[in-house]
Amino acid sequence: MVDQTVSEALAKPAAAAGPGRDFWRGIAVPAALVVIWSAASHLGLVDSRLLVPPERVALVPFLDADGRELWLGITASVLRMLAGFTIGILAGGALGLLMGVSRFAERGIAPSFTAVRQITLFAWIPLLTAWFGNGEAAKIVFIALSAGFPMALNTHQGLRDIPIAFVEVARVLRLSRRRLLTQVLVPSALPAIAIGIEIALINAWIGTVGAEYAMGLGRGVGAFLAEGREQFRMDIVIVGVLTLALVGFVLNTLLRAGVARLMPASGNSRR
Amino acid sequence: MLAETSLDIRTVSKTYQVNDQALDVLRNIDFTVEPGEFVSIVGASGCGKSTLLRLIIGLDTEYHGDILLDGRRIDGPGADRSIVFQEHRLFPWLTVEQNVALGLDASDAPVAIRGQSVAEHIDLVRLAGFEKAYPHQLSGGMAQRAAIARALVNRPKILLLDEPLGALDSLTRAYLQDELLRIWRQQSVTVLMVTHDVEEAVYLSDKIVVMEPRPGRIAGIVPIDLDHQRERAAAGFIAHKERVLHLLNH
Ligand SMILES: Nc1ncnc2c1ncn2[C@@H]1O[C@H](COP(=O)(O)OP(=O)(O)O)[C@@H](O)[C@H]1O
Ligand SMILES: [Mg+2]
Secondary structure, X not given: OOOOOHHHHHHOOOOOOOOOHHHHHHHHHHHXXXXXXXXXXXXXXXXXXXXXXXXXXXXXXXXXXXXXXXHHHHHHHHHHHHHHHHHHHHHHHHHHHHXXXXXXXXXXXXXXXXXXXXXXXXXXXXHHHHHHOOOHHHHHHHHHHHHHHHHHHHHHHHHHOOOHHHHHHHHHOOOOHHHHHHHHHHHHHHHHHHHHHHHHHHHHXXXXXXXXXXXXXXXXXXXXXXXXXXXXXXXXXXXXXXXXXXXXXXXXXXXXXXXHHHOOOOXXXXX | OOOOOOEEEXXXXXXXXXXXXXXXXXXXXXXXXXXXXXXXEEEOOOOXXXXXXXXXXXXXXXXXXXXXXXXXXXXXXXXXXXXXOOOOOOOOOOOHHHHHHHOOXXXXXXXXXXXXXXXXXXXXXXXXXXXXXOHHHXXXXXXXXXXXXXXXXXXXXXXXXXXXXXXXXXXXXXXXHHHHHHHHHHHOOXXXXXXXXXXXXXXXXXXXXXEEXXXXXXXXXXXXXXXXXXXXXXXXXXXXHHHHHHHHOO
């Protein structure tokens, strides 16, 4: 799972804006792969049951009875993800905020938080199914955990990394606690919090499919994939995998656009 | 309104613990800033000027000796003092107006009056029209003026300035020196300013405290008995400058 912090994420160069040369260069590799894939399956280089030709895969979600399940699956997965993601960022954000603004809470919670975070997320599954069964609750809690950890971590870190110069100004002006929180601490941590939300979303999506795949029962892209594998329908498996990538990409793009609009005019340009 | 608050710095010493070693930063600093005075501190970098301002503003209360405001020992930040740092330290996510308004957060002035106070002080530093601008949209000089407005909006008795013009080009500097004088007279506030520019100190001050480093001590105090229309090329001006420079490089 993605588990990076603010500084790592900020170190990445900013993505180029708009579909320019980078877009076409980016699309070259997938395009070449599709050509090779098509050639390999049509020329009989690979068993066509293992590698279904691309045009058949493209039609599966529309023409095939089992394939059409995909649409309900996507809907179910996205709704499930949104539920878990929302709970996760709210709870994680609150926890991060608490650790970030209160030394007392930080001393009390941070060590346990760090310890629990070391547990690989998928190791939670047996515990969660024991507590909540194999139904919706266990899945949503799992997704919330996937989203909540990076959210808490980044919020905490963002609040901890507030420049001492700003803290001194706040002390000199003797700002009230409320003003300190709303006008200084949170705005200053906002870029880190935004990165936390972004990572939380990616994690929530991975967590959704993981939960569906591992906890069976019910609709979803994960279940769709598991079903395809059971029945040895490689076309369905390939559609499922491509769907995962596509939905993840779309969610991330939407989120970035949303975050960019929410950020105050000068939020990113500190000097 | 006349500023009546005097600032007494009595045998103040300050030691920092650095790697288990005691670092003497200030030793026996002793001087008084009279009500309404404009006092400058000059000295080599590292001689403890910023440290002294941090003690006076109340960001650091661990020191020996006494810093007295009207006879009362300073034990933390208070409404009677404010500071402008070398960097403007405006909050980048707030507009000029919002930044200045933060200076009133701790005041008990009614909300109705606050907006007017903020507007007056933005006017005072000649930033009218830039109320809604963000700090990154301002030049260095304008940002520093906004910081001065934030420091003055709650009507402190003492304004501390830590090399406020240090990062500006010389034209902007000269202009803001005159602006500082105007603001000082208009607000009748007591000013204690740190600068490394001796000419600036002679141009603005009633009195210059000259410091020497390692540990930070007072090398001498030079009263500037020139009238208030000062000519930088005048013989009296140059004589005062020489005295300060002599103390600095004795
Ligand atoms: N928080 C601190 N801890 C340890 N040493 C410090 C600290 N702040 C300043 N110093 C040291 O104290 C000395 C005086 O610093 P400062 O007051 O900033 O000097 P000035 O403003 O005159 O240039 C310097 O040697 C500096 O390294
Ligand atoms: Mg300094």
